[in-house]
Amino acid sequence: MKIAKVRESAADIFNRENIAKAVFIAFAAFSIAAVFLIIGYLLYTSIPAFNETGFFHFMFGETWNSNKEVYGVLCMIVGTLVLTLCSVLIGGLLAVFTAVWLVFYCPKKVKKFYMQVVNLLAGIPSIVYGLFGYRILLPVLRAMGAPEPGTGLLASTIILSVMILPTITSITKNSLENVPMNYYEGALALGCTKNQAVFKALLPAAKSGIISAIILGIGRAVGETMAVQMLVGNGSGYPSGFFAPFTTLSSNIVQNWGYAEVWNGDFSAPTQRNYLFACGFILLVIILILNLSLLLTKKNSNAGNRWFSRRFREGNMPENQLKNYKRTGSVQDALWIFSWVVAVFVAFALLAVIVLVFVGAFAPSALPGGSGESALTFKFLFGKSSNAQITLVPATIATLMLIGLALLIALPLGVGAAIYLNEYARKGSKFVKTVRLFIDTLAGIPSIVFGIFGYVMFCSSMNMGYSLTAGSITLALIILPTIIRSTEQSLSEVPDSMREASYALGAGKLRTIFLVVLPQAIAGIITAVILSIGRIINESAALIFTVGSAATFVPLGYGDSSASLAVLVWRFMSNGLNANEAFATSAVLLVLVIVLNIAVTLVEWAYRKKNKV
Numbered sequence: 001m002k003i004a005k006v007r008e009s010a011a012d013i014f015n016r017e018n019i020a021k022a023v024f025i026a027f028a029a030f031s032i033a034a035v036f037l038i039i040g041y042l043l044y045t046s047i048p049a050f051n052e053t054g055f056f057h058f059m060f061g062e063t064w065n066s067n068k069e070v071y072g073v074l075c076m077i078v079g080t081l082v083l084t085l086c087s088v089l090i091g092g093l094l095a096v097f098t099a100v101w102l103v104f105y106c107p108k109k110v111k112k113f114y115m116q117v118v119n120l121l122a123g124i125p126s127i128v129y130g131l132f133g134y135r136i137l138l139p140v141l142r143a144m145g146a147p148e149p150g151t152g153l154l155a156s157t158i159i160l161s162v163m164i165l166p167t168i169t170s171i172t173k174n175s176l177e178n179v180p181m182n183y184y185e186g187a188l189a190l191g192c193t194k195n196q197a198v199f200k201a202l203l204p205a206a207k208s209g210i211i212s213a214i215i216l217g218i219g220r221a222v223g224e225t226m227a228v229q230m231l232v233g234n235g236s237g238y239p240s241g242f243f244a245p246f247t248t249l250s251s252n253i254v255q256n257w258g259y260a261e262v263w264n265g266d267f268s269a270p271t272q273r274n275y276l277f278a279c280g281f282i283l284l285v286i287i288l289i290l291n292l293s294l295l296l297t298k299k300n301s302n303a304g305n306r307w308f309s310r311r312f313r314e315g316n317m318p319e320n321q322l323k324n325y326k327r328t329g330s331v332q333d334a335l336w337i338f339s340w341v342v343a344v345f346v347a348f349a350l351l352a353v354i355v356l357v358f359v360g361a362f363a364p365s366a367l368p369g370g371s372g373e374s375a376l377t378f379k380f381l382f383g384k385s386s387n388a389q390i391t392l393v394p395a396t397i398a399t400l401m402l403i404g405l406a407l408l409i410a411l412p413l414g415v416g417a418a419i420y421l422n423e424y425a426r427k428g429s430k431f432v433k434t435v436r437l438f439i440d441t442l443a444g445i446p447s448i449v450f451g452i453f454g455y456v457m458f459c460s461s462m463n464m465g466y467s468l469t470a471g472s473i474t475l476a477l478i479i480l481p482t483i484i485r486s487t488e489q490s491l492s493e494v495p496d497s498m499r500e501a502s503y504a505l506g507a508g509k510l511r512t513i514f515l516v517v518l519p520q521a522i523a524g525i526i527t528a529v530i531l532s533i534g535r536i537i538n539e540s541a542a543l544i545f546t547v548g549s550a551a552t553f554v555p556l557g558y559g560d561s562s563a564s565l566a567v568l569v570w571r572f573m574s575n576g577l578n579a580n581e582a583f584a585t586s587a588v589l590l591v592l593v594i595v596l597n598i599a600v601t602l603v604e605w606a607y608r609k610k611n612k613v
Contacts, residue, residue, distance in 0.1 A: 223446020490524020
């Protein structure tokens with residue numbers, strides 16, 4: 001009897017429903033483990049450098065000279081922060097006014113098209129921005145009187161401002177759209193004009209979302225690598241002027257990686273690689289601090305502040321005081337005009353990047369300093385690659401292989417985690433809050449940090465070497481937050497009535513999830529897949545550290561090393577002799593980005609049409 005009872009209790013515990021729930025919990029907890037693993041491995045490989053030099057000497061030393069074995073990163077930290085501050089001041093200002101224009105002033109017929117413009121701006125690979133800045137922006141600056149070579153703070157700030165603008169614009173737009181309509185109606189009822197209501201009532205009410213957007217923009221700017229590395233000049237001092245060369249933490253890692261001696265695991269004998277790992281660890285710490293600031297910002301969502309609007313305080317207005325009334329609103333009218341100017345400028349910036357990249361691909365001699373014939377030929381696209389002439393065939397196949405394996409790893413993990421968070425988790429659960437925090441943290445980690453972690457974890461510790469396997473696993477970690485967020489959002493939009501109907505017909509929870517809920521959320525899952533494919537295609541920094549830049553021969557398996565399309569652009573630009581090939585490859589990347597954006601739009605349109613029907 002006792003044995004039978006034990007068997008029955010064991011069967012109750014280990015039934016299909018409980019096993020599935022445990023698996024979903026494990027998938028949700030994977031993000032926590034991944035963040036701790038990244039932090040732990042980077043700290044582990046940084047300890048030899050900190051022990052040899054001293055943590056504070058490394059942090060506050062002003063000289064980095066590998067020949068003399070002197071390592072200090074204060075100039076790089078200052079350079080990173082100064083560049084980030086300048087970029088966020090310009091890009092953040094433009095982004096906020098662009099969002100205001102989109103929500104309150106943009107004509108309905110233009111709004112959808114303009115949002116596609118912003119999304120396309122967000123999807124352009126950073127290496128393409130770097131190519132645009134290096135081959136087009138720098139010659140323009142030199143023609144306007146900038147000293148040779150024109151690199152430095154100004155060029156980097158311009159490109160980085162454009163790069164972070166879509167992120168801040170999208171989040172700010174969502175925050176403004178979530179402000180209750182009665183705020184606007186109340187402002188009009190009190191006699192405000194539309195411009196006054198927008199800038200004195202609605203914008204202050206969305207301040208929490210705006211600050212969150214700016215913090216996320218800061219995170220993107222701090223971790224940006226490839227475009228910055230091509231434009232900062234890689235000097236050894238502080239950023240002392242618009243055209244003075246300097247170095248950031250991320251650009252220093254890329255610049256010195258190829259020449260640094262590989263670490264053999266001896267803690268008493270650190271190599272330059274350990275000091276580069278330490279740079280990555282410091283960069284990660286900065287990002288974690290920003291994520292913590294973002295978390296604190298979300299908790300404080302009170303509307304209004306002393307910068308955006310005046311707030312009434314009891315007792316601050318004496319009784320029987322005579323008031324002088326005068327016409328107001330001229331400042332808000334000026335801001336309205338400014339929002340239109342900014343919106344036109346942003347659209348022009350996108351068109352300039354796209355048009356000039358295609359001009360460089362089809363007619364390179366038409367660009368400043370350009371020469372030679374177009375490299376965008378049938379042989380370059382589809383011909384056999386060799387040492388004499390590298391074609392896109394190996395890089396295209398490598399990119400497809402990376403997409404396949406990365407999605408095979410990340411999609412089950414992401415969908416499983418989203419199922420737990422939406423279908424099983426209790427509201428207000430501390431575990432769920434922790435999981436969400438670590439998902440946001442994972443999403444905010446720069447790709448170069450992922451690349452260093454992938455090299456240490458997979459290429460070195462697990463002896464994979466530079467391989468498509470190491471790159472695919474690293475990419476799976478990068479795209480995991482995107483899949484979780486998009487899938488969870490789609491699951492949350494499935495009506496509860498459908499679940500209740502399924503339960504009423506006798507179906508269990510697991511059967512309801514797979515036969516009722518997931519099919520209804522398929523549009524969100526497809527969107528997550530498309531967005532993930534776009535991220536993989538655009539990625540370059542992480543793959544340089546895990547896959548390498550070999551691009552001559554077609555990879556025969558996942559153990560081979562082969563450059564992706566984005567890495568191939570960097571390889572063509574690294575020697576300065578293949579600019580036309582770099583433009584041709586960038587044009588192919590832009591076409592892929594445009595196609596993916598159209599695919600996302602079509603999926604969302606089909607989903608909305610289905611729901612209306």
